[in-house]
Amino acid sequence: MNEPLTLHEDPRSGNCYKIRLTAALLGLPLVVRGYDIMKGETRTPEFLAQVNANGRIPVLQIGEGGGARFLPESNAACWYLAKDSALVPQDRFGEADCLRWMFFEQYNHEPNVATLRFWLRFVGEANLSAEQRGQIIAKRMAGCAALGLMDKYLETRAFFCGDAPSLADIALFAYTHVAEEGGFGLGDYPAVQAWIARVEALPGFVPMD
């Protein structure tokens, strides 16, 4: 971790914010390089060849120049930054359980809660394709199911992995705290709301914008 760290990001993306929040909570310096995904800036030949062949941000760049290494996938980048810190439980089950919530986030939460926010707030409902419009109700239901599962789990817990915050909280916080921008009413999930306040009160916390 002696090499300089550069985050290739779009500041509107919760996936990018996860990495900034992890670095802030750990006090790690991070240089940010911005892209506008709405203008296709992560689909240029240069970006695909040098940064991420998948054409997506965030990407965490470790080092500079010819020896630089590139790490796509937001939760993998958070893991790189935090793996030996207090943000990852250090016992075998706890570590796997932290990853369990991070995989849940990418599979059950992000494709519904984040995608509806992207479609409704940034693309605009009028600009959606018929195929996208046809998925809104299914994504709404799946997103509500994910938030409901989180709410039930948090009824008896301060954070997702025990009494202390972990990468599981950071991963799930990123798009949950802006879920209303995608039309999800957080008033239905009081335990989630109380948990959001706990995350926002952490020492070193930085907001999304």
Place this chain on the structure above:
Amino acid sequence: MNEPLTLHEDPRSGNCYKIRLTAALLGLPLVVRGYDIMKGETRTPEFLAQVNANGRIPVLQIGEGGGARFLPESNAACWYLAKDSALVPQDRFGEADCLRWMFFEQYNHEPNVATLRFWLRFVGEANLSAEQRGQIIAKRMAGCAALGLMDKYLETRAFFCGDAPSLADIALFAYTHVAEEGGFGLGDYPAVQAWIARVEALPGFVPMD
């Protein structure tokens, strides 16, 4: 890892197979308990209360009786089994890069390649909802993009994380090697086909069925 391990699974699921393959490659004993997801056996009140509130398999159960712990999410369960083995790179970047491919699998690959297999082979196209049918082309394109990205990456590599197999290979192998059951033609991806043969030749390899 001295506690007995039980896998709650449906043998048709590639996500469950990942855990069986990881255990086999590591020589770990695993008791299997089967469910039929087509009959809703993972949505019963007992399953939701005791095994996984998310109503999904696989779940890795560690221990038995009142002290048993339950770990949903296939890739998290593989991590629990393999984290200190040769199946996880032990340097900081390699470990995060292994997770990178496992997150890619759950976000870009599984929802397309595995879902089309489930819909077309097990549900049957005639039984799909109009909303599901409307997603087939988008999932086909996204699945081909994931397979294409893998093929390009594997053109110059034996495995996803260096010269030795890792959990990244196991996670991606599970649904890739049966992608033709979802209508994907693997002939378009020769580097992927060669990699499939390398995984199948690993000592301790077990097939899906």
